Amino acid sequence: MTKLSVNINKLATLRNSRGGNVPNLLKSAKDIESFGGQGITIHPRPDERHIRYQDAYDLKDVVTTEFNIEGNPIPKFVDMVLAIKPTQVTLVPDAEDAITSNAGWDTMKHKDFLTDVITVFKENGIRTSIFVDPIEEMIEGAAKIGADRIELYTESFAKSFSEGNKEGIIPFTNAAKTAHDLGIGINAGHDLSLDNIKFFKDNVPHLLEVSIGHALICESLYLGLENVINMYLHRLQ
Template sequence: MTKLSVNINKIATLRNARGHNRPDVLQVARDCERFGAQGITVHPRPDERHIRYQDVRDLKPLVTTEFNIEGNPTPDFIELVRAVRPEQVTLVPDAPDAITSNAGWDTIRHQEYLRGIVQEFKQMGCRVSIFLDPVEELVRAAATTGTDRIELYTEAYATGYHQDREAAVAPYREAAALAQQLGLGVNAGHDLDLDNLAFLHQQLPGLAEVSIGHALVCDALYLGLENTIQLYLRQLINN
């Protein structure tokens, strides 16, 4: 079964709006796991506008499933990973002022750089995943870096899903198949929701993990967190 990792950044955004500790990010992470999530994802950014670096440190001893830290491997990020040693590090090339992740790595142009970063994180005992657009040349280049997995950036799929879902998923299906042929695990994330998740899952056999935050938290406002997590898990059942 494909694992569901819940990104709790938006919970931290809500907390930071008032400057106190409500909602409690640590308790929400515990509850997500209790409600069935198989992982917790955080994406700290340099301005700490949602998840703070201290949150990441505080979460490490509490997360009992898989802890996934996403981010651009700046010196501060590398030091954070060295201190926390999560199960997985997902490398995302976002600029400091980016509202959200908006592109995958150019693994051809940055191949040597990524190879060094991947090796450093793997020496810390972390699985490494590279955030990637569904382009076969980029998948091939990613495989040369030593990464364990790629995470397919699914915004284009989500945008095209309601117009022509077959066309929207085609490059992802091809990229995932190639990645698996090259020995890479495949994750996916960005703009996945209760409408489009099941079809993506059906079309990508062997999909290891999805990371979902914004849509899941929005759904939880109406449906409740426990019910929402269960609904997302149902999308990941092989039918």
């Protein structure tokens, strides 16, 4: 079964919009795990627009499943990850002013930089994942820099699927096969939803984990958080 890691950034956005501590991020993480979520993902950004760096430290002692921290490996981010030692770190090439993640790494162009960063994380027992587009060269580059896993950037699939074009899955199927042949684990995330997750799972082999936040939280406004988590788990079986 593919694991479901719930990204709680949007809960932090809601909390920050009014100040205070509602919703309580730590309680939310505990509840998500009790509802069946198999991991918690956060993506702190330098401006702390949603997840704050302190949230990451606070969650360290709360998350009992897998803890995945995503972000651009600037020095502050690297120091935080090394202090917390989450289950997994996912490296994402975010521009500081990006609204959300919008591209995968060029693992060839940034080979030396990424190799150095990944080496440090792996020396500290942290599983490493690289956010990439479904391009064979980028996946081969991820293998060369020593990444344990890739996270496939799935926005293009989600867009084509919503337009009725199921051919958009083909690059992801091929990418997963390439990664598996190279001995790399496969994660995926971005714009995956209840509508498209089963089709994606059924057509992407060796899928270990999906990270879902925005859609899951939006769907929960209508259907309830516990119910939605279990709907995802059912589709991922």
